[in-house]
Each structure stands twice: as C-alpha cells, then as structure tokens.
Amino acid sequence: MANGWAREGAVQEQIDSTVGDALERVRSRLPAGEGLSHCEECGNEIPARRREALPGVRLCVACQQERDAEQAATFSTYNRRGSKDSQLR
Template identity: 40%
Template sequence: MPPITPELSAEIGKRLRETRDDVLAAVRERTDSDAPEIAPNTHTFENEDRPQAEMISHNEEHLADHETALLHEIDVALGKLESGGYGICVECGREIPEARLLATPTVQTCIECQQQIEREQERRNGPPPTI
C-alpha cells in the first residue's frame, strides 16, 4: 500500500509545483536585469556606505542560497511523489503523518527522527545562545 492516498498525493504535488513556480518567478525577477543583484559590488555606488552595500550583497547571496536549497528540496519531494517513495521517513522508514506532510511538503523525516537529529546537532554545536 502506498504511504499516502491519491488525493493527498495530488494536493501535495499541486502545492509543491506552485511553490516551485513562485520561487523560480522570484529568482527570475531579481536576476533578469543586466546586473543581477547578487553580483559583486552591485550595491556599491559612488559615495555609498560600503559596509551597508556589502551587507546587502551578503543578504542577496544568502537569499540565493536559500532559494537554491528550497528548489532542490522541492525537486526531491516531487521525485519521491512520482516514484512512490513520498511520505516515508528517510531515517527510520516509517510513514510520516499526513498533517506533517501538509504542513511542510518537503519534509523527509518523521517528528521523532527530526527531534533526534536536532538533539545531535545541539550536542555537537552546544545550546543556542540565550538573548
């Protein structure tokens, strides 16, 4: 039996494709100019505050990295959806609950495995800083 129903598969597929189209449209909008906003020194103009320009460029690079990672996650999820492996935790092989899949269609782990991953990361990196 497949891990998800055909109705859920159709809904998730629709959401993933719409999100992918939205991200690609945003990327195209930012990069369709003669000088993409992520190019070096794009935000440096005469008499401009250089640290501020560097910060803007850094933010643009970070956004581009995030969008690239998101597109990859969407493509992986779509591939699993088409091959029948969607909705199965990559860590333990159990089914991921429908509510979790609907909340985050690119998720690849069940809640228990994700919590374990986060505990291991915290052990390696130490606790998050308190503010």
C-alpha cells in the first residue's frame, strides 16, 4: 500500500535500510584480532568465560558498559533518508 506520494514498498525499504544500518554499525564494533587477558582501560583481569564468548575482547564488562553508554548517547536511531527535512538541507 502506497503512502501519499511514496511508491509501493517505500516504507518497507526504509525499515530494511534502518535495520541494515544498525546491523552494520554493531558488526563494526565487534572485537577483532587477538584478545587480551587484562582490560586495556583499567587493567583488571578479563574473565576466561568472557574471552571464550568474545574472541578478540579487549575490555572488561564494566569498561565495555561505560563505552556502550557513551556511544548510545551520541547515536540517533532516527533514519533521515526518507525525511523531507533532510532533503531541504
């Protein structure tokens, strides 16, 4: 069902694009390379179970939570691709 002047399927394309962008962002933040036994931020030991679950992990849980909170504060989930405002700027 078209919405206003939008072509058929445009809304679903925007949803798919938003989900795809979120997946790409999350995948780019996954640890890569050799992991550490101690956190690179605070120096505390990283538990063996965490190192097994996340190969390449470089931060302890507490430091990772802080980093995630900082990144969440700067990221907007609003998709401006289909916004009329973004076309005016």
